Amino acid sequence: MTDYFxxxxxxxxxxxxxxxxxxxxxxxxxxxxxGAEVYFKCENLQRMGAFKFRGxxxxxxxxxDAQRKEGVITYSSGNHAQAVALVGRILGIRTxxxxxxxxxxxxxxxxxxYGARVVEYNPxxxxxxxxxxxxxxxxxxxxxxxxxxxxxxxxxxTAALEMFEDxxxxxxxxxxxxxxxxxxxxxxxxxxxxxxxxVIGVExxxxxxATKSFRTGTLHTVHNPPTIxxxxxxxxxxxxxxxxxxxxxxxxxxVSEAAxxxxxxxxxxxxxxxxxxxxxxxxxxxxxxxxxxxxxxxIILSGGNMDGVTMKQILNDERNGVYNYRRS
Amino acid sequence: MTDYFxxxxxxxxxxxxxxxxxxxxxxxxxxxxxGAEVYFKCENLQRMGAFKFRGxxxxxxxxxDAQRKEGVITYSSGNHAQAVALVGRILGIRTxxxxxxxxxxxxxxxxxxYGARVVEYNPxxxxxxxxxxxxxxxxxxxxxxxxxxxxxxxxxxTAALEMFEDxxxxxxxxxxxxxxxxxxxxxxxxxxxxxxxxVIGVExxxxxxATKSFRTGTLHTVHNPPTIxxxxxxxxxxxxxxxxxxxxxxxxxxVSEAAxxxxxxxxxxxxxxxxxxxxxxxxxxxxxxxxxxxxxxxIILSGGNMDGVTMKQILNDERNGVYNYRRS
Numbered sequence: 001m002t003d004y005f006x007x008x009x010x011x012x013x014x015x016x017x018x019x020x021x022x023x024x025x026x027x028x029x030x031x032x033x034x035g036a037e038v039y040f041k042c043e044n045l046q047r048m049g050a051f052k053f054r055g056x057x058x059x060x061x062x063x064x065d066a067q068r069k070e071g072v073i074t075y076s077s078g079n080h081a082q083a084v085a086l087v088g089r090i091l092g093i094r095t096x097x098x099x100x101x102x103x104x105x106x107x108x109x110x111x112x113x114y115g116a117r118v119v120e121y122n123p124x125x126x127x128x129x130x131x132x133x134x135x136x137x138x139x140x141x142x143x144x145x146x147x148x149x150x151x152x153x154x155x156x157x158t159a160a161l162e163m164f165e166d167x168x169x170x171x172x173x174x175x176x177x178x179x180x181x182x183x184x185x186x187x188x189x190x191x192x193x194x195x196x197x198x199v200i201g202v203e204x205x206x207x208x209x210a211t212k213s214f215r216t217g218t219l220h221t222v223h224n225p226p227t228i229x230x231x232x233x234x235x236x237x238x239x240x241x242x243x244x245x246x247x248x249x250x251x252x253x254x255v256s257e258a259a260x261x262x263x264x265x266x267x268x269x270x271x272x273x274x275x276x277x278x279x280x281x282x283x284x285x286x287x288x289x290x291x292x293x294x295x296x297x298x299i300i301l302s303g304g305n306m307d308g309v310t311m312k313q314i315l316n317d318e319r320n321g322v323y324n325y326r327r328s
Numbered sequence: 329m330t331d332y333f334x335x336x337x338x339x340x341x342x343x344x345x346x347x348x349x350x351x352x353x354x355x356x357x358x359x360x361x362x363g364a365e366v367y368f369k370c371e372n373l374q375r376m377g378a379f380k381f382r383g384x385x386x387x388x389x390x391x392x393d394a395q396r397k398e399g400v401i402t403y404s405s406g407n408h409a410q411a412v413a414l415v416g417r418i419l420g421i422r423t424x425x426x427x428x429x430x431x432x433x434x435x436x437x438x439x440x441x442y443g444a445r446v447v448e449y450n451p452x453x454x455x456x457x458x459x460x461x462x463x464x465x466x467x468x469x470x471x472x473x474x475x476x477x478x479x480x481x482x483x484x485x486t487a488a489l490e491m492f493e494d495x496x497x498x499x500x501x502x503x504x505x506x507x508x509x510x511x512x513x514x515x516x517x518x519x520x521x522x523x524x525x526x527v528i529g530v531e532x533x534x535x536x537x538a539t540k541s542f543r544t545g546t547l548h549t550v551h552n553p554p555t556i557x558x559x560x561x562x563x564x565x566x567x568x569x570x571x572x573x574x575x576x577x578x579x580x581x582x583v584s585e586a587a588x589x590x591x592x593x594x595x596x597x598x599x600x601x602x603x604x605x606x607x608x609x610x611x612x613x614x615x616x617x618x619x620x621x622x623x624x625x626x627i628i629l630s631g632g633n634m635d636g637v638t639m640k641q642i643l644n645d646e647r648n649g650v651y652n653y654r655r656s
């Protein structure tokens with residue numbers, strides 16, 4: 001039987017000196033507002049701006065020389081694409097990224113700037129899996145999937161592992177959930193070190209497939225959910241991540257679009273950090289009152305890659321009142 | 329003769345446990361772009377979001393019991409007002425802040441939330457100095473000026489002092505300049521520890537009074553300059569800060585509005601931190617090519633208090649091209 005916790009610890013050794021050990025931040029204002037003691041793990045300050053670097057590096061650094069020579073492929077228009085491209089540059093591995101032709105130009109440019117070859121497809125005509133399969137048939141690429149792989153999950157778990165090493169204990173850990181790579185890795189790390197820590201996955205109400213899957217035991221899917229949290233628009237948990245989430249995660253919470261935007265604004269105005277909507281899900285669950293726990297709460301801020309259009313949309317949203325913008 | 333460096337060291341002891349020792353951040357992308365080794369002192373992550381907490385705490389914690397009982401007064405619509413209000417709350421000192429009646433509501437609200445009494449005046453009819461003088465005549469308040477006081481200057485110098493303690497040496501230090509409190513304090517600290525470090529003050533081209541004063545030896549003033557860097561809209565250096573800037577600072581640089589906005593965007597998109605326009609002046613001087621030095625450069629990011637309107641204005645500005653938004 002696979003010892004997933006050992007794999008997370010091995011990933012941490014592999015990442016040492018390559019990934020940043022990201023800082024942990026606190027907010028006196030938030031602690032006063034909530035009565036809890038909140039610790040933020042700032043993966044928005046990770047290399048390429050998101051935790052995805054951890055999984056990509058853990059997976060790609062384990063490839064054989066022969067595999068490295070042939071290159072890798074992935075499908076993603078988000079942070080995983082940039083992570084694979086950057087790790088490829090660092091390790092000298094050619095990278096190919098399959099992306100829909102309607103992906104924002106800025107994301108394509110960023111991926112290409114890290115040195116990846118981008119292959120576009122028309123999502124009305126085919127799927128990214130089909131295009132990848134076709135390319136895999138014609139090349140000896142290794143596929144680096146965005147979440148449903150043990151080496152990806154183990155790499156993503158290192159962020160929570162660092163948190164527990166720094167903070168010693170936590171009563172609760174709030175983790176964003178898209179495909180479940182970060183959530184299952186974090187839960188494995190938490191339960192490995194502090195089984196009493198409650199691990200809670202958070203996803204948008206508009207993309208609540210993982211919550212339904214968690215509650216029912218049957219894998220639910222959503223199709224292109226219209227949430228602002230673009231990192232959670234994945235259709236469903238993966239085969240592996242579904243199993244790990246069911247086994248290691250204590251509960252799931254959903255949050256409204258308004259709560260997500262409120263959380264991004266709090267981080268902007270009060271904490272002076274840039275966190276993308278998907279990255280702010282944990283704080284959204286705390287701010288909207290879903291979590292009433294008063295003890296030591298860890299929150300993983302999973303990424304900070306946000307375009308100006310999204311930031312402006314959020315700053316324009318005043319459903320939750322205008323924040324004033326001071327720290328205390 | 330006053331030993332200003334000793335006063336900065338004494339301020340540091342006074343601030344211990346009250347002000348944050350703010351983190352120092354780096355950017356591989358920026359180092360690659362500039363060929364230099366750049367270190368950012370993140371005073372945007374200081375309490376109330378700016379270095380101003382340091383000077384206010386240093387000044388107000390030295391008041392006698394009798395002075396504390398009578399309360400303090402200041403005039404400012406910016407970060408100094410919030411700093412005095414917050415320190416007042418911490419030390420149990422009543423605070424009165426004189427503010428123009430056209431100050432943004434959000435600034436007034438923030439000051440009041442920290443517990444200050446705000447006294448408004450009509451800037452078309454009178455000046456903040458007149459209103460303060462009138463209030464001082466009727467109450468036994470102590471005036472806590474925004475920059476032109478030795479205890480304020482000494483407090484502001486502690487940010488640079490921390491930088492040198494962390495980094496051991498720097499070849500150059502870039503510091504925003506408004507009224508000159510942060511700049512003169514930083515220069516005193518730098519020259520006290522590493523006399524060879526070149527200290528350069530940076531201000532907007534549109535508010536270049538300190539640069540002119542520095543070059544000519546005669547105090548120049550500007551009237552309400554239309555720069556986006558609202559923290560530098562002060563009319564001139566103070567009596568003390570002018571003398572200290574002339575004595576301790578090596579050079580002054582000015583930067584365009586476009587360069588300031590470019591710097592704010594770089595910090596937002598690449599470094600995932602929120603820095604207000606005045607706080608980004610040092611980086612603006614580096615990005616616009618004014619500074620060609622390739623060694624170890626320290627930059628003080630002086631504050632992060634920015635309203636949504638200003639952020640949106642900056643995100644809308646594409647004169648310098650669209651940044652893509654990844655870290656490497």
